Structures are given as C-alpha cells and as structure tokens.
Amino acid sequence: MWPEADKTQDLLDGARDGDADAINRLMDRHRDSLRRMVQLRLDQKIQRRIDVSDVVQDVLVEANRRLQDYIASASGMPFHLWLRQIAQDRIIDAHRRHLGIA
16 A cells, blocks of 8 residues: 555655655655565566565665656656556566566
C-alpha cells in the first residue's frame, strides 16, 4: 500500500518551495512501498545477484534527480505512480542486464 496522497502532496508542496527536509521525508515515506514492489517484481534469479535495496536506492536517487521536473509538469500523475514507473524502468533494466532479456 502506498502512503496517503494528502500528506504526500504537503511534502511535494514543501519540495516545490525548496525544502530539503520535505524532499527527504517524501522519499523516505515511499521507500517501504517501493521495496515491496521491487521485491515482488524482480526475478528471484536476479535477487540472488543484486539486492532489492540497491534497486530501491537507485529509484530514489533518480526520483530525487527528476523531482523538480515532476513538480513543474502539469501531467496530474500521482506521485506514487510516477515512482512506480521509475521503479519499473529499473526492474526492466536489471532483467535485461542480468537475464539477457531484450
């Protein structure tokens, strides 16, 4: 289950204003949900080679890097869906790299 949207929006508002603590709390509050998602979707063979936490960390670093673009866009995509898309891209990359899937 993903964190409540209202609290997430409050943190996004803080991030929009440049509040570094709000950005850290935003990423931290989604970490467990991301971890569960990655653990469920990452092939077991790959999980023997790379740690789920490493994938989650990569997702959070990428999300942090792209956060201002997300905030500036008027796409209306909920934050947790945006994070899930980044995570899915990382999972696909891991499958390609470790299983040779194109």
